[in-house]
Amino acid sequence: MLLFGGLGIALGRFKQLAPGAVVTWFIAVTPQMHDFWNMEDDQREGQQVHFLKNLIILGGALSFLANESED
Template sequence: MSGDSTESDVAQETTDDDGPKTHSTSFKIARALFGGVLAFTALDNFRKLDEMIAFADSEGAPAAERSVPAISGSLLFGGLGIAAWKLPRLAAGAVATFFVAITPVMHDFWSRDDDEEKEQHAIHFLKNAALLGGALAFLRVAQDD
């Protein structure tokens, strides 16, 4: 067996006797938790926009005055889209793009000299990597839905 999935295998992976697995209670809860937390984070970014812009600027983010609101908006769109499962491919793509764009810029633990600061940024980097993994998983499911 080569490990390649046939079309019927993929269809079986995304459906069961009750219809698409995206209609399952556990998937709806996962969407609500993942998307809801991301949307809350984005709203919090907007609530503390001046502080977030200053932080991004101090970390060397390009055009922080424009990029922070734009990237926070994409996170809000993505979080709400995943939670509601509306435009799920676009929403999951927006979330993945958010994490790919901000994580290495804002949490570059490898360039920190202070051990405590290095550890904190490493934790945030790894957390964001895990969230990126979740976004990619939702993107994959959305492609089949």
């Protein structure tokens, strides 16, 4: 999903489906892969950085989705 969505966004194809796939991926995967709230101090900071990075990417994908929905 992430590969398809990223390529679709980069190539300007599937203008609603591609960012929707990226959004779906990050909503489903981010809390499971980067659950910093369940980790010890050594790992917590790194996982929190990755979690926040994924939220930023999710925001960008939502922006693409919102802009394409207006057209």
